Amino acid sequence: MEFDLKQRGRASMHFLSDLAVATGPLRKQVDADMLARGLDESTLADDLDERLLQVDAALADSPAAAALAMLGEYSGVNHGRVAAAAFAEIEAELLPRLKALEQGPTTIEPLPGEARPDYFDRAWIHRTTGGWDGHPYQGFVHGELIHRHYVARNYPGDIYAQRREILSVLPRRDYRKIFEIGTSSGNYTLQIARTFPEAELWGCDPSPRMLEHAQRIANENELRWRLFVGSGEKTGFESEGFDLVTSYIVLHEIPAEATKAQLREAFRLLRPNGDVLFTDVTRYAALDKKGVRWAEYTAVNGGEPFWREAASLDLAAAAREAGFVDVRSEGFRGGIYPWFVYGRKPA
Ligand SMILES: C[S@@+](CC[C@H](N)C(=O)[O-])C[C@H]1O[C@@H](n2cnc3c(N)ncnc32)[C@H](O)[C@@H]1O
Numbered sequence: 199m200e201f202d203l204k205q206r207g208r209a210s211m212h213f214l215s216d217l218a219v220a221t222g223p224l225r226k227q228v229d230a231d232m233l234a235r236g237l238d239e240s241t242l243a244d245d246l247d248e249r250l251l252q253v254d255a256a257l258a259d260s261p262a263a264a265a266l267a268m269l270g271e272y273s274g275v276n277h278g279r280v281a282a283a284a285f286a287e288i289e290a291e292l293l294p295r296l297k298a299l300e301q302g303p304t305t306i307e308p309l310p311g312e313a314r315p316d317y318f319d320r321a322w323i324h325r326t327t328g329g330w331d332g333h334p335y336q337g338f339v340h341g342e343l344i345h346r347h348y349v350a351r352n353y354p355g356d357i358y359a360q361r362r363e364i365l366s367v368l369p370r371r372d373y374r375k376i377f378e379i380g381t382s383s384g385n386y387t388l389q390i391a392r393t394f395p396e397a398e399l400w401g402c403d404p405s406p407r408m409l410e411h412a413q414r415i416a417n418e419n420e421l422r423w424r425l426f427v428g429s430g431e432k433t434g435f436e437s438e439g440f441d442l443v444t445s446y447i448v449l450h451e452i453p454a455e456a457t458k459a460q461l462r463e464a465f466r467l468l469r470p471n472g473d474v475l476f477t478d479v480t481r482y483a484a485l486d487k488k489g490v491r492w493a494e495y496t497a498v499n500g501g502e503p504f505w506r507e508a509a510s511l512d513l514a515a516a517a518r519e520a521g522f523v524d525v526r527s528e529g530f531r532g533g534i535y536p537w538f539v540y541g542r543k544p545a
Pocket of ligand 1 (some may be wrong): 310
């Protein structure tokens with residue numbers, strides 16, 4: 199969506215995202231401080247909990263570690279508040295447009311299955327005030343403001359390109375009906391729709407506020423999606439109705455058992471020969487000990503309670519257990535991020 203922020207809102211969003219860039223040199227200094235204190239791959243503890251304590255103790259007198267912790271805390275607490283304040287400045291002029299975009303070909307309805315998994319309200323993911331439904335226009339606030347004026351400024355190039363390009367790992371172009379789990383504000387959904395314009399597209403998410411923005415995005419682009427408020431583990435849909443079940447960066451926000459349940463549900467929903475493609479964050483098995491410690495640091499301080507169990511899950515084994523064949527679990531294009539698991543339901 200095109201819109202202009204007021205000067206104060208734009209400046210405060212950009213201040214926060216520039217602050218994130220500014221922490222880059224501090225991270226390098228923390229790495230150097232670790233080395234200076236004798237912490238490297240040979241001395242870092244094998245056990246992760248022990249390693250976290252070991253690093254914290256060693257960095258207790260590191261000014262760079264203290265500064266990084268302070269700036270991270272400031273961003274964690276404030277990014278949602280700053281985005282909400284930037285929205286408040288333009289709310290009056292924006293609301294008629296947002297309301298109008300709720301009318302159109304894309305619909306939102308309750309999922310026949312589970313509305314909201316019990317873990318969903320256990321934490322405010324990303325430490326965003328109130329979580330995914332914490333603001334009446336959270337879909338706009340997260341999808342447009344936090345994504346475009348905060349996250350995207352820290353990504354070189356097109357932040358949505360990976361969502362589009364990951365679809366190239368799929369072996370088919372003839373999907374007739376696609377189901378997306380964790381539609382949120384529709385960032386991945388839009389790329390799926392553009393890549394497979396002939397396919398019927400359904401999506402689910404337990405957050406009504408996020409789906410409302412996906413609906414606006416779809417209507418603005420004259421796209422006809424069926425969106426359902428509910429959980430990807432238990433959809434309640436009939437079996438074998440889809441050719442592709444897919445998700446993008448959802449798995450690190452749910453327990454490992456929920457990922458396994460979503461793979462089983464995907465298998466049930468797929469027609470024979472149908473494909474599953476779930477994309478998520480780097481697996482801990484692909485990182486060295488220092489890399490895992492940094493991932494944990496970012497997850498714990500960034501409001502990601504399920505990241506460790508998610509990143510530790512063997513996705514290939516989970517996909518095979520669900521019944522999939524031709525399974526691939528690997529970093530995209532030989533890298534380590536994003537990480538995807540692909541599988542095919544046998545004919
Ligand atoms: C990081 S966002 C995903 C973003 C989106 N797929 C994209 O590419 O931008 C994670 C989304 O997963 C949703 N979610 C969490 N648990 C879920 C579940 N059990 N079933 C479906 N969606 C879920 C959250 O509400 C949130 O909107």
